Amino acid sequence: METKYDVGKKVIILSNQVKRSLDRAAEDSGITGVQARVLGILAEAQKNNRDVFQKDIEEKLQIRRSSVTGVLQLMEKKGLISRESVSYDARLKKIMITKETKKLEDHLHENIYIFEQNLIKGVSNKDLDTFLSVINILSRNMNV
Amino acid sequence: METKYDVGKKVIILSNQVKRSLDRAAEDSGITGVQARVLGILAEAQKNNRDVFQKDIEEKLQIRRSSVTGVLQLMEKKGLISRESVSYDARLKKIMITKETKKLEDHLHENIYIFEQNLIKGVSNKDLDTFLSVINILSRNMNV
DNA sequence: CCGGAATTGTTAGTTACCTAACATATAATA
DNA sequence: TATTATATGTTAGGTAACTAACAATTCCGG
Numbered sequence: 075m076e077t078k079y080d081v082g083k084k085v086i087i088l089s090n091q092v093k094r095s096l097d098r099a100a101e102d103s104g105i106t107g108v109q110a111r112v113l114g115i116l117a118e119a120q121k122n123n124r125d126v127f128q129k130d131i132e133e134k135l136q137i138r139r140s141s142v143t144g145v146l147q148l149m150e151k152k153g154l155i156s157r158e159s160v161s162y163d164a165r166l167k168k169i170m171i172t173k174e175t176k177k178l179e180d181h182l183h184e185n186i187y188i189f190e191q192n193l194i195k196g197v198s199n200k201d202l203d204t205f206l207s208v209i210n211i212l213s214r215n216m217n218v
Numbered sequence: 219m220e221t222k223y224d225v226g227k228k229v230i231i232l233s234n235q236v237k238r239s240l241d242r243a244a245e246d247s248g249i250t251g252v253q254a255r256v257l258g259i260l261a262e263a264q265k266n267n268r269d270v271f272q273k274d275i276e277e278k279l280q281i282r283r284s285s286v287t288g289v290l291q292l293m294e295k296k297g298l299i300s301r302e303s304v305s306y307d308a309r310l311k312k313i314m315i316t317k318e319t320k321k322l323e324d325h326l327h328e329n330i331y332i333f334e335q336n337l338i339k340g341v342s343n344k345d346l347d348t349f350l351s352v353i354n355i356l357s358r359n360m361n362v
Numbered sequence: 363c364c365g366g367a368a369t370t371g372t373t374a375g376t377t378a379c380c381t382a383a384c385a386t387a388t389a390a391t392a
Numbered sequence: 393t394a395t396t397a398t399a400t401g402t403t404a405g406g407t408a409a410c411t412a413a414c415a416a417t418t419c420c421g422g
Contacts, residue, residue: 079346082236082337083255087280089233090379091360092226093408097380106380108408111227128371136231141409143372165370165417172261178421184359193226195359197352202223205352209228210344216235234409238377241410250410252378274401285379287402292377308389309400 081212099189103182108145109154110182111135116155116171117179127166136213210217222362224358236337243333245255247326254287254326255279260299261323271310280357 098106115134119126131142146169149155154175157167191195194202235256240251247254257276263270275286290313293299301311338346 079338079350080238080334081346081350083258084332084350085236086240086251086255087228088353088360089250089358090280090335092229092240092358094380095360096226096230096350100248101327106331106407107230111230112341114227127370132370137408138410140373140411141373142249147372162388163370163418166403190224193356193359195355197355201348201352202225204345206223206225208341208349209232211339211341212337213235215337216239238410250377271400276400281378282380283401283402284381288378291402307388307400309403 084203085212096186096189099185100182102185103178105152105154105178105182108135109149110186112145112149113154113175113179113182114186116169117183121173123183125160126169129166131169194203228361238325239337239348240330240333244326246329247322249296249298249322249326252279253293253344254330256289256293257315257319257323257326258330260313261327264315273310274312275313288296 079090093107096110099108100107105113112131113136115131119130120199128139128142128146131146132139135142137145146155146157150157156170156172158170160166160168167168197205222239237251240254244251249257256275256279258268259275262275263274269285272283272286275281275290276283281289290299290301297316300316302312302314304312315347338355341349
């Protein structure tokens with residue numbers, strides 16, 4: 075009954091470290107790591123002319139609805155985003171970046187780029203590919 | 219300025235999923251995932267006749283001192299552990315498992331074993347080794 | 363068209379994590 | 393020895409996650 079690897083525990087440990095580092099990377103834009111990730115999703119969607127609803131954040135971040143509500147409420151209070159209803163479905167709340175936030179983005183994305191580069195320093199492309207493909211499998215295993 | 223892989227973000231996403239699954243695994247012992255991990259550390263130390271102090275939890279879980287304090291306070295209140303000072307250093311608090319907790323352990327460890335096995339289902343040993351070695355590198359990168 | 367099922371979001375209450383500031387105790391050094 | 397630095401733990405206040413229960417809307421089958 076020996077657990078050979080403790081993979082799950084190690085993923086959690088790494089994630090705690092990564093979250094702290096991401097928080098630091100977002101810090102001088104005056105926001106948190108999660109907030110930066112939400113802004114990333116919004117920026118990406120804007121490029122492709124797509125609307126973003128809370129459900130999308132839920133899926134992309136793999137957190138619960140109620141957690142999304144909490145994060146977005148804080149972001150709205152800080153003026154980072156605005157939310158408005160759409161005509162064709164009264165349940166949905168469309169999320170939009172404010173003008174002030176747009177000004178943050180370049181510097182923020184740069185810092186996050188640096189964060190990601192620093193994270194994977196010293197790992198070969200081949201190993202990184204394996205790493206990401208394993209992440210996908212584990213992720214799928216958790217969703218069933 | 220394209221981030222090629224978004225490895226950090228993906229690690230966080232996976233970790234959120236893993237934490238939920240671990241919480242469910244620990245649930246029918248009446249405890250949370252973190253609490254189960256703390257008990258694991260204590261059980262392991264006991265096998266090797268080693269004392270465990272809060273600093274050790276901090277290092278093994280890679281969370282801040284104040285977070286350790288919080289987790290252990292809750293565990294103490296629930297009667298899962300006790301804490302006592304040692305004669306040779308007044309700063310240290312030794313952490314011990316209570317008798318009631320010992321009764322939980324077999325079933326708990328079994329459920330966590332199942333959780334870990336389910337997590338890595340479908341991943342080859344070779345890829346898992348690569349995965350873990352990459353985790354080690356990323357972890358080190360975050361500590362500098 | 364109507365009633366139950368599914369979808370989307372919120373609220374309330376809890377746990378786990380964080381930083382900053384603090385309190386003590388021990389170790390190191392001048 | 394006295395002072396400073398390091399180590400360990402706590403408190404206070406905040407953010408991010410969770411579950412459970414709820415509310416409202418839309419979808420779908422009879």
